[in-house]
Amino acid sequence: MICPRCHRAYTDLSYGFCPEDGARLVQTLSAAPPAKPTRQFGAVLEDRYVIQGFIGAGGMSRVYLAADSRTKEQVAVKILNHSFAVDRGQRERFLRELEVAAEIGHPNIIKVLDAGERKDGAPFIVLELLTGESLGALLRREGMMSEAVALPLIRQAASALSAAHAAGVIHRDVKPDNMFLVRSQAGPRVLKMMDFGFAKLRSGPATAAGIVLGTVPYMAPEQALADPVDGRTDVYALGVTMFRMLTGQLPFSSPDDVLVVAQHACAEAPRLSAIRPGVDPRIEALVATALRKLPRNRFDSMQSLLEDVERILGVRSGEPIGAPLGKSPDLYEPVSPAAREALKFLRRQLP
Known part of the structure; x- marks a missing residue:
């Protein structure tokens, strides 16, 4: 029997539901890749x-x-x-x-x-060719995930991004829709990071000044304000993704993108426990650290975040280390003159 949610397989037929996430078990998962008819057929x-x-x-x-x-x-x-x-x-x-x-x-x-x-x-x-669904599709269908299902996926995403950063690549569009969950009957699903089209390469040309690339609900303040970005920008976006996975909602949302940018830049993110009482305090601290406004207050690298996830999972010894709050209060400090002016405008948009 197989769990359609986490894709773990169970040989004990007495199980009716997955012990990890409570989903009803099924006998098989469809292996057929999803495809629709097209006029390009045969090209x-x-x-x-x-x-x-x-x-x-x-x-x-x-x-x-x-x-x-x-x-x-x-x-x-x-x-x-x-x-x-x-x-x-x-x-x-x-x-x-x-x-x-x-x-x-x-x-x-x-x-x-x-x-x-x-x-x-x-x-x-x-x-x-990947068979399965995006993390975004799963979250839109199920709302939120258990800690037991979410943490292994977060570990895989952080591992991929840490490797990218080590190679000099910053993704700049980390979000659930760019994470694909591959179906597997041999064990838990495998996460694949996708869509590096917005990636900043160490050897490539820099983005033109003032050009903002990415997806607004997942943007770190420095990215939204077109300030310089680095690996900690992806740390922030993964923090938003973790928040979405564990609470079923975004830390900041509004039909008005300008207001969302203003909240990311100026407003403190809600605590996980305010939305999900009883959440593991180590996970709450992990997400809160990733979502700090000032890049130097976050994890200093995706590798540091990954290691803390592994400590929470118990596959690395010790307790989570986190990151010191180097500067308090945690307020974003614009780098460029244009970003400084933009931040003044954004502050005026908040109630």
């Missing part, structure tokens, strides 16, 4: 990849199920929308995922297998 890319179905679309690209005629395996092909393909900057950002995957090579980062160009000039990348 061949680079004389190799045969389109078989449509998987989904994002803001910049469309993803198709394809068969690799050389390896006889199914793959996912992500094709940049033609309207973006004519823009050199967008093309470079799209193909960045290939560069990132080649540089890091981590089991919790999706594998990019190949890249090419369609006859109309639109670039595409070939990805390993």
